[in-house]
Amino acid sequence: MSxxxxxxxxxxxxxxxxxxxGGVIIGADSRTTTGSYIANRVxxxxxxxxxxxxxxxxxxxxxxQAVADIVHYYLQMYTVQNGKPTVPLAASLFQxxxxxxxDSLSAGIIVGGWDKVNGGSVxxxxxxGSLHRQPFAIGGSGSTYIYGYCDAKYRDGMNQxxxxxxxxxxxxxxxxxxxxxxxVIRMAxxxxxxxxxxxxxxxxLPVHWEG
Amino acid sequence: MSIMEYxxxxxxxxxxxxxxxIACDKRLGVQAxxxxxxxxxxxxxxxxxxxxxxxxxxxxxTLAEKFRFKVNMYRLKEEREIExxxxxxxxxxxxxxxxxxxxxxxxxxxxxxxxxxxxxCSTDLIGCINFAKDFVVSGTTSNQLYGMCESLWEPxxxxxxxxxxxxxxxxxxxxxxxxxxxxxxxxxxxxDKIITRTLKSRQD
Numbered sequence: 001m002s003x004x005x006x007x008x009x010x011x012x013x014x015x016x017x018x019x020x021x022g023g024v025i026i027g028a029d030s031r032t033t034t035g036s037y038i039a040n041r042v043x044x045x046x047x048x049x050x051x052x053x054x055x056x057x058x059x060x061x062x063x064x065q066a067v068a069d070i071v072h073y074y075l076q077m078y079t080v081q082n083g084k085p086t087v088p089l090a091a092s093l094f095q096x097x098x099x100x101x102x103d104s105l106s107a108g109i110i111v112g113g114w115d116k117v118n119g120g121s122v123x124x125x126x127x128x129g130s131l132h133r134q135p136f137a138i139g140g141s142g143s144t145y146i147y148g149y150c151d152a153k154y155r156d157g158m159n160q161x162x163x164x165x166x167x168x169x170x171x172x173x174x175x176x177x178x179x180x181x182x183x184v185i186r187m188a189x190x191x192x193x194x195x196x197x198x199x200x201x202x203x204x205l206p207v208h209w210e211g
Numbered sequence: 212m213s214i215m216e217y218x219x220x221x222x223x224x225x226x227x228x229x230x231x232x233i234a235c236d237k238r239l240g241v242q243a244x245x246x247x248x249x250x251x252x253x254x255x256x257x258x259x260x261x262x263x264x265x266x267x268x269x270x271x272x273t274l275a276e277k278f279r280f281k282v283n284m285y286r287l288k289e290e291r292e293i294e295x296x297x298x299x300x301x302x303x304x305x306x307x308x309x310x311x312x313x314x315x316x317x318x319x320x321x322x323x324x325x326x327x328x329x330x331x332c333s334t335d336l337i338g339c340i341n342f343a344k345d346f347v348v349s350g351t352t353s354n355q356l357y358g359m360c361e362s363l364w365e366p367x368x369x370x371x372x373x374x375x376x377x378x379x380x381x382x383x384x385x386x387x388x389x390x391x392x393x394x395x396x397x398x399x400x401x402x403d404k405i406i407t408r409t410l411k412s413r414q415d
Binding site: 177179183 | 216240242243244247249
């Protein structure tokens with residue numbers, strides 16, 4: 001199904017991040033698969049690399065964990081030497097690792113966070129290691145099923161509640177169609193004040209047409 | 212990518228007290244993508260026997276039709292319904308006929324014989340029959356189903372309890388398989404009636 005080695009664990013995944021006035025909402029499903037077996041059905045794919053900078057991980061679980069750990073380390077060093085990092089800086093670090101090691105890595109990462117200079121920002125780093133700032137970004141195997149839905153539903157200038165509904169509905173649709181995505185929805189609201197986590201269990205997922 | 216894992220699916224059958232139950236999921240997928248949630252894999256062969264066919268979907272449909280034909284021909288020639296044990300052998304020879312270019316299904320049969328004794332069995336894709344006294348499992352979720360059935364099954368379950376046991380076995384097994392699920396159908400066969408229920412399940 002993808003460029004994973006035999007036995008390697010796959011973050012099949014649906015991930016998403018949306019920018020709003022005052023911060024970002026990031027969201028992900030919670031399924032990790034080894035082949036067709038669901039190795040972890042409550043995975044946390046939203047990983048902190050700094051107080052107000054998170055990344056959404058998709059692709060190989062090992063590759064994305066390793067890359068996120070390295071960026072976390074670099075940002076800790078940067079903070080003691082130069083003060084708080086900006087989100088584009090963190091995104092740049094991810095890009096450097098993903099681009100220079102593109103032959104060995106299978107990692108699709110979305111960086112989302114808040115900083116004083118830019119406010120909220122979302123940075124998409126797909127497989128080849130390119131960097132794209134976007135008002136909202138979707139990624140992972142499940143994202144292919146919701147491009148049309150997201151393009152139709154997204155509006156500029158949504159507030160925090162509207163963004164949360166947008167992320168929740170989009171991910172629910174992706175999780176329903178994609179076998180490699182599922183479980184629960186984990187979201188995080190990142191603003192100047194810090195990070196607030198939201199958890200949507202499987203039985204509270206928004207329900208759409210199910211045939 | 213294994214051909215048996217292209218479409219996904221799960222079937223399980225269990226023996227109870229003077230009854231049997233057979234259950235299947237309802238997903239049809241193309242590898243990771245789900246394209247239908249109404250693809251049932253169990254088919255009624257006779258008034259007292261069901262056959263479950265998980266595996267490659269095109270072969271599921273073709274073999275369902277082939278067995279419908281063969282069972283009908285049997286009824287016309289013998290002037291009686293085919294017994295479950297005989298149907299098992301019919302399935303086995305149909306599959307072995309294609310020993311070196313097999314049908315990609317691993318059938319499960321469940322029914323009551325003419326004395327209303329419970330009967331279940333499963334076969335592999337080339338027709339080796341496994342006669343079981345307790346439960347049989349098949350499909351991409353077979354490993355998970357073995358675990359669930361081994362823990363939940365006990366002998367001499369009444370029809371209502373058998374329904375609960377087989378439902379919980381199937382639902383929790385498919386929740387650990389990304390190629391199965393998206394709804395389930397459970398059929399309980401007793402001497403007087405057959406009850407088929409559709410289960411609401413996680414749609415992921």
